[in-house]
Amino acid sequence: MSLPEIKYCPGTLAEGFDTYSRICLKRVFNGKKVHHVLPYDSPVSNADSDGLFDDSRRHISISGVQEKYLVILKKNKLRLTKEGERGTFILKPIPSFGNRVDQMPANEHLTMQIARQIFGIETAENALIFFRNGDPAYITKRFDIKEDGSKWAQEDFASLAEKTPQTHGEQYKYTGNYLDLFDLMKKYVPAYQIEALKLFKLLMFNYLFSNGDAHLKNFSLLETSMGDSRLSPAYDLLNSRIHVEDSDFALEDGLLPKNLAQGSIEKQFFILAGKAELNEKQVQKIFELLTGNMERVERLILASFLSEKTKRNYLQSYQGKLKRLR
Known part of the structure; x- marks a missing residue:
């Protein structure tokens, strides 16, 4: 998979950006100029990256079925945590189970953006990010970490x-x-x-x-x-x-x-x-x-990084549920 052409901010889905917008950088990455491509190939894509992610996985304590990795931001660079470091971001690559798994990072990113932008639901800060080989991943900022590095219960x-x-x-x-x-x-x-x-x-x-x-x-x-x-x-x-x-x-x-x-x-x-x-x-x-705001939802779906087929499926699913609620 090659890196996609970026026309919308991979964070806010605002049009006219070829990387993260200023709003996204402020919300997700503390205002630092982070690039939308990680310095790694995706897990299991080659032996070197697979080894790095295996090392990272050994000291993660976050539960859940899907594989997750802790990431830390140093200066303007995101990297996997080392033993003893407290990651401030969670990285979720394409999972190994389910249908259309390559669409899952963009699906989660879109759904989180709709929740926040259109319906005013407070969400964990998040963005879509890409590995060097073009595979997408979902990245989210941990809300349980204080500014001084300690944890909220x-x-x-x-x-x-x-x-x-x-x-x-x-x-x-x-x-x-x-x-x-x-x-x-x-x-x-x-x-x-x-x-x-x-x-x-x-x-x-x-x-x-x-x-x-x-x-x-x-x-x-x-x-x-x-x-x-x-x-x-x-x-x-x-x-x-x-x-x-x-x-x-x-x-x-x-x-x-x-x-x-x-x-x-x-x-x-x-x-x-x-x-x-x-x-x-x-x-x-x-x-x-x-039960309102249908046009705004449709616009965000169209701006998302889902495939064209998955955009149609996502929209049809939403419209079907909307009819049942009205």
Whole structure:
């Protein structure tokens, strides 16, 4: 694979850039002039790069099925971390499983940009980046690292619910329903009404953009400067239906407990909001926001680094879900 011709910022997807825009550099790379090509070939593309990534993988502690690597920014250069270094970026190359895996980095990047730019969802800062041999990767800035290099406390909802492989089996992170998340937030988040609305918006977004892998470990609480907790920025957002045959919701019981899951999907979201004790007017505003803005979504899809076929599939998937919500 050769390096692509760049016509849109690989960070913000703004038109008229052949590398990262100033806005992207400021948000993602602390204003440093980082190039959109890494000084490595992709993993397993040649023996030298494979060895480097193997070394990096040995000291990473971030969980998840897809292979991830920690990256650090020194001056204007990104590089893999060495033993004892704390990486400030997570790099996700093309994975080794699923359909159309070469599209996964661009898929995640696009979905994260739509969430932030169009629907105002706070997300982890992110961009698309390329290896020397042209393979794409998704790169995201860690939000759990403070400016002084220490860490903010972060706990995902599987841990909050005390669910582990030992207590709930290998599929522990897919157990339960999404109303459970609000019950946990009531217990651990002082500013519940504010943070719960953010969660509700994120759940609607995940449905609308076919993120069927939004399991318990893909939602977290993050320590604040006051020492309490809030909902973390969103991460791991992508249209999973493009890559695997999955259901509308990752959790096995769906949006609600089975005895409450009645009627259309729109009705079920309103039942969820009521059970979570959310403000009705604010919930209605979220519905109006997420079921509008179709033209803006289409423009970002067209500006993305997805293949033309995958752009069409992504748009069709979104339009199908939109009809079900209206």
